Amino acid sequence: MESVASRIETAVARLAPEFLEFLAESVRCQSVTGHEEPVTEFYERELRALGWEVRSVPLAGSALCADEPRVGQRANVVAYRPGAGDGLTVLNGHVDVVPPGDPSEWRESPFSGHVRDGRLYGRGSVDMKGGIAAAVLALAALEDCGAQPLRDIRLELVIGEEKTGVGTRLMVEAESEAPSAVIVMEPSGGHIVPLSTGLQFFTVEVSGMAAHTSAPWRGVDAFEKLLAARDRLRRLAAARSDSYSHELFQDVPTGIPFAIGKIAAGDYPASIPAFATMSGRMGLRPGEDPEGLRAAISAALESLAEDDDWFRDHPAAVKWGNAGLRGWETPREHELVQSLVRAQEHVVGAATIAAFTAGSDAAFYGGRGIPTAIFGPGDVALAHAPDESIAVADVFTAAKVLAIALAGAV
Numbered sequence: 001m002e003s004v005a006s007r008i009e010t011a012v013a014r015l016a017p018e019f020l021e022f023l024a025e026s027v028r029c030q031s032v033t034g035h036e037e038p039v040t041e042f043y044e045r046e047l048r049a050l051g052w053e054v055r056s057v058p059l060a061g062s063a064l065c066a067d068e069p070r071v072g073q074r075a076n077v078v079a080y081r082p083g084a085g086d087g088l089t090v091l092n093g094h095v096d097v098v099p100p101g102d103p104s105e106w107r108e109s110p111f112s113g114h115v116r117d118g119r120l121y122g123r124g125s126v127d128m129k130g131g132i133a134a135a136v137l138a139l140a141a142l143e144d145c146g147a148q149p150l151r152d153i154r155l156e157l158v159i160g161e162e163k164t165g166v167g168t169r170l171m172v173e174a175e176s177e178a179p180s181a182v183i184v185m186e187p188s189g190g191h192i193v194p195l196s197t198g199l200q201f202f203t204v205e206v207s208g209m210a211a212h213t214s215a216p217w218r219g220v221d222a223f224e225k226l227l228a229a230r231d232r233l234r235r236l237a238a239a240r241s242d243s244y245s246h247e248l249f250q251d252v253p254t255g256i257p258f259a260i261g262k263i264a265a266g267d268y269p270a271s272i273p274a275f276a277t278m279s280g281r282m283g284l285r286p287g288e289d290p291e292g293l294r295a296a297i298s299a300a301l302e303s304l305a306e307d308d309d310w311f312r313d314h315p316a317a318v319k320w321g322n323a324g325l326r327g328w329e330t331p332r333e334h335e336l337v338q339s340l341v342r343a344q345e346h347v348v349g350a351a352t353i354a355a356f357t358a359g360s361d362a363a364f365y366g367g368r369g370i371p372t373a374i375f376g377p378g379d380v381a382l383a384h385a386p387d388e389s390i391a392v393a394d395v396f397t398a399a400k401v402l403a404i405a406l407a408g409a410v
Contacts, residue, residue, distance in 0.1 A: 004147050004409040005346055011141035012400050019140070019399075020120070020392060022046060023133035024113035027122035033096040033162040034069045039129075040095055043077045043157050050140060053080045057174055059159065064166050064173065074159050076167050081139050081153040087180035089151045089406065091139075092168060092361060093132040093376075094161030097124035098384050105386035119389040127383035130390040131185030131376030131398070132157060138403035149406040151180060161361050165325075168361035172368075181336040181371045183402070184362040187378030190394060190401075191354035192340045194330040194373050195248050196366065197256050198284030199359050200293050201321025203277060204229050204301065207314050210274040219272035220310060223265040226276035228308065229301060229316050230260060236300045237282055244285050248355035256283025256327075257357055279321065283357065290324020325359040328366025336371045343404035347397060375402070 002010075029039035040056075047054045057076040065071040077095075100110030100123045108114055110123045120130075135155060142149060154175070158167025186193075206226045211219025237258030249255035260280035266273025284293055301318055304311040330337055332353065341351040356362075356374060366372035377394035404410055 004407060005404050007145040008141055008147060008403045008407065008409060009347070009400050011145040012137060012396055012403065015137060015140055015144060016396050019133055019137040020115070022136065023120060023125070023129060023395065024115065026129045026133065027113035027120065027125050028111055030111050031095055031097055031124065032099050033160060034074070036096050036159045037073050040075060040077050040157065040159070043095065043132075047077070047079045047136070054078070057170060059166065059170060062170055062173065064169055068160070068164065068166055076159055076170060077157040078171070079155040081143075081149065081155070083149040083151040083153060085150055087151040088154055088177055089149065090154045090156055090179040090182040090365070091135045091185065091402075092156045092158065092171075092182060092365070093128055093135060093185045094159070094167060094361060095129070095132070095157050096159055096162050097127065098162050101386060107387055115392065118393060119391055121387060121389040123388055125390045126187045126378035126380065126388050128186055128376060128378070130378045130395050131187060134377055134395050134398035135185050135402060137396070137399040138406065141399065141403050142407055147403075147407045147409065150408045153406065154179065158361065165361050165364060168364045172364055179365070179370060182362070182365040182373070183336070183340075184360060184365075184372065184374045185376035186360050186362070186374050187376050187380045187383060187390075188354065188356075188374050189379055190344075190377060190398060191352045192337060192344065192373060192375050193354050193356050194332055194334075194337045195246065195286065196328055196356035196358070196360065196362055196374065197286060198288070198290070198325045198327035198363055198367070199281045200284060200290050200297070200324045201279070201281050202297060203279040203319045203321060204233075205275070205277045205317045205319070208272065208274045208276070211272045213270050213272060216272050219274070222273045222276035225308075225310065225316075226263070226265060226278055228304060230278060232300045232304055233282070233297065234258060236296060240283075246355065248353065249357075252357070254283070255355065255357055256285055258282045284324060284327045286327035286329040288327060290326065293324065294320060325363045326367030328363060328372060330366065330371045330373055334371050336373055339405040339408060340373060340375055340401065342410045343401045346404060346410045347400045
């Protein structure tokens with residue numbers, strides 16, 4: 001008799017051509033953050049056509065919408081699939097994508113959905129419409145072969161992840177039933193991710209005193225002061241990194257990276273800059289309170305006055321770019337992780353476990369202590385880049401692993 005796992009794999013293979021077109025069409029739906037409705041309308045229509053229970057969760061009316069654009073046009077799409085037992089598993093994927101950038105850097109249209117040499121191209125193919133397609137295919141395959149997931153499934157297709165995470169935050173606010181487990185389909189390269197560090201975004205502003213560049217000694221160079229502030233934060237980050245280690249981060253210099261992504265100073269080439277600013281991020285350990293990190297950053301900047309009289313009367317100012325995205329860890333012996341491990345071993349012969357240093361919507365569940373894992377197809381290094389693409393075979397492999405794990409078929 002054919003095993004349940006084999007029936008699932010056969011069903012995925014049978015449905016694969018249909019869901020390749022599903023993925024291609026979703027990529028053709030341009031859904032840059034804040035303008036997601038082309039793809040949310042597509043997903044709602046397609047999921048209803050599958051006969052699933054589907055509803056829209058609008059952003060309008062939520063306390064979260066205050067700083068969001070186009071509130072009245074934006075909504076999450078949520079679908080439900082019944083399971084065989086108690087509990088709820090959430091499959092979460094974001095539908096928004098980053099802007100495509102300069103179209104001339106792409107070999108063809110950024111939203112083509114074109115398949116070439118076994119890869120599907122287009123903005124969002126990796127991040128993360130490929131993961132969404134794998135999840136929908138997994139659930140369709142279970143239905144096709146008569147297998148049931150062990151728990152009820154809530155498929156959350158959410159808006160706004162690329163900027164504020166408002167879509168998943170809306171789900172946490174709107175849903176009364178807390179999930180037993182969550183799988184976020186971010187591109188993990190097919191690795192099972194039970195651990196992610198968090199991050200705190202910040203902006204530091206430093207003042208100086210303008211002067212003509214022919215007599216720079218008459219002014220105070222705000223850019224030099226900014227570099228001093230950066231060095232103080234770099235030292236804080238280095239000390240924090242030295243105090244945190246985890247075996248899943250052995251192949252990277254640190255699991256809680258610090259980086260400055262944006263710097264600006266002055267407004268005229270012939271003037272000493274009177275103002276300088278930098279924006280960046282500092283990592284959070286799993287379980288660490290972001291408020292504690294914010295206090296440490298503030299204290300590091302205040303300590304500049306101990307070495308430089310200028311900072312006593314002109315302290316560096318810091319603004320927070322988010323409330324802190326918490327780090328989280330699900331024990332590898334937890335059934336959520338083990339079910340993915342067994343399924344991956346069955347499908348590809350070996351399981352691979354990794355960790356994330358990037359922020360994602362998984363923090364809104366894992367940071368609350370809910371068992372969470374990231375698992376999805378695609379190389380995250382290709383996300384946000386020209387010629388973003390995903391291997392079609394990886395989408396189908398991920399669908400098999402997800403379906404078998406959800407059904408507890410191995």
